[in-house]
Amino acid sequence: MTERRAIGERVDVFVSEPSDVDWARQRARDLARREGFSEKKAVALATAVSEIARNIVVHAGRGELCFRRLIDGERRGIVVVAHDQGPGIADIALAMQDGYSTKGSLGxxxxxxxxxxxxxxIESAPGRGVTITLTQWDKDDPADD
Structure with a gap:
């Protein structure tokens, strides 16, 4: 069994306004492309990063996303840890349901x-902010075959 490990330097993106969301999305897509991800995987990661960064701006006002490259045997990956010091989420299960929104969005x-x-x-508690960790791999886990 291989052990996943972070490689290379950490890239931090601070978000506090809509243009920062665009910057975070572009950083995710560029990093995924450099790591040899398929276009589908790169766009999926970039879109997920965009959604999380937008949530930070809308709900917390500001926060940061930290990007790291990963290696796990033959697989390459990217982990993104998003963190804010906002109001937090009282009911994570409810917040994860499609259609749930506190700001009138599509949820x-x-x-x-x-x-x-x-x-x-996702980790959160009221008054303690939110930390979300996203991991995208360049290919599926061979153990799943």
């Missing part, structure tokens, strides 16, 4: 982001 941001990446983790 597909978190659940959509989860569907677009290979691994998704």
């Amino acid at each position: 597909l941001g978190l659940s959509g982001a989860q569907r677009l990446v290979d691994e998704f983790q």
Whole structure:
């Protein structure tokens, strides 16, 4: 069994306005392309990053996304850890449901982001902000075959 590990430098993107969301999306797509991801995987990661960054701007006002390259045997990946110091999420299960929104949107941001990446983790509590970890691999896990 191989052990996944981060390689290379960490890239931080700070978000506090809509143009920062675009910048975060572009960084994700560029990094995925450099790592040799398919266009489908690169666009999926970029879209998930965009949704999470937009949520930070709308709900917390500001936060950061940290990008790292990963290696796990023959697979290459990208992990993105998004964190804010906003109001947090009282009911994560409810927030993850399609159609749930506190700001009048379509309510597909978190659940959509989860569907677009290979691994998704969310941690939050009221008054303690939100941390979301997205992981996208260049190819499927050979153990799943």
